[in-house]
Amino acid sequence: MTTPKLRAELDSIPTYKPGRPPAADEDGAQTGPAFKLSSNENPYPPLPGVLEAAIAAAGSINRYPDMACSALTDELAARFGVPAEHVATGTGSVGVAQQLLQVTSGPGDEVIYAWRSFEAYPIITRISGATAVHVPLDADERHDLDAMADAVTERTRLIFVCNPNNPTGTVVRRAALERFLDRVPSDVLVVLDEAYREFITDEEVPDGVDLYRERPNVAVLRTFSKAYGLAGLRIGFAIAHDPVAAALRKTAVPFGVSQLAQDAAVASLRAEPALLERVAGLVAERARVVEALSGQGWTVAETQANFVWLRLGERTTDFAAQCERAGVTVRPFAGEGVRITIGEAEANAILLRTAESFRKEL
């Protein structure tokens, strides 16, 4: 029997693989200590005032949300000092990234990004029909911006720069990024994916919004999923010039961002002191974890995000399995390495104990 004809591109597209949840028995009950360090989520509950805002919005779920996300857009525009027309919200920053591909790239076009980087890039690039151009990270697990600029051709439409990079946590600094942007033709869109921006403490890492101001071909992606802890509500945004921002509004799924997400995001922005305190706590834990791992003899990539990367090669899946047995799930990339989210102190302690015993067995 014949089946409906689908686009040929789909054959080569892997399905997005989410981080594993903590182990559970057959009835779904948790078996022992169980922490999820596999999805770069925030271990804290919603910020003060956020749950109340979401609950209030839930009272109106028989109504469609504000399609323009007006209150949030105005709040973001004021916060970043950009025109409201340059703010485009969407269903998580990955949803906005997919729209950016939709508005720039199709069959015959090329999309450049570092590799390894965020796993969604190859998927959403291939869905658009465009050709993905992978540029290997350098020996220090960082973007090789010179090689990325060299990879630009007349078919290039979009370049992702993931800063900090998922899964390595490494960053590109101001001078190198500006040099790179100077080399990219002005009709190629450069997307600075700053999903983990809030965790950056290195002052040499530029704020993408400053670069957007001077360069019409730069768009910045941000999310409420990580530092703000709203991963479950699916809300992110881009800051981009026209015509990119207008194109994002055209391609948005109508009413895609729920009112719960919109109101929770506004409440999160207004809870800045608590946000900063939590981010400082996670950054301190990050330093503690990196120092402890280095002390155990591991080579840890220099991270500015809420996760660390261990290049374990062949031993990757063994390490991940050992972590799981000990009560924490991490994110293995078989044959390459493991990404470990900075979580609750207790979870980080289990991770460090496991890493130490694994190291001794090597």
Ligand SMILES: Cc1ncc(COP(=O)(O)O)c(C=O)c1O
């Ligand atoms: C680099 C990067 N960009 C974007 C996202 C997407 O986040 P969200 O769609 O939840 O905003 C992620 C999530 O893991 C990420 O790591």
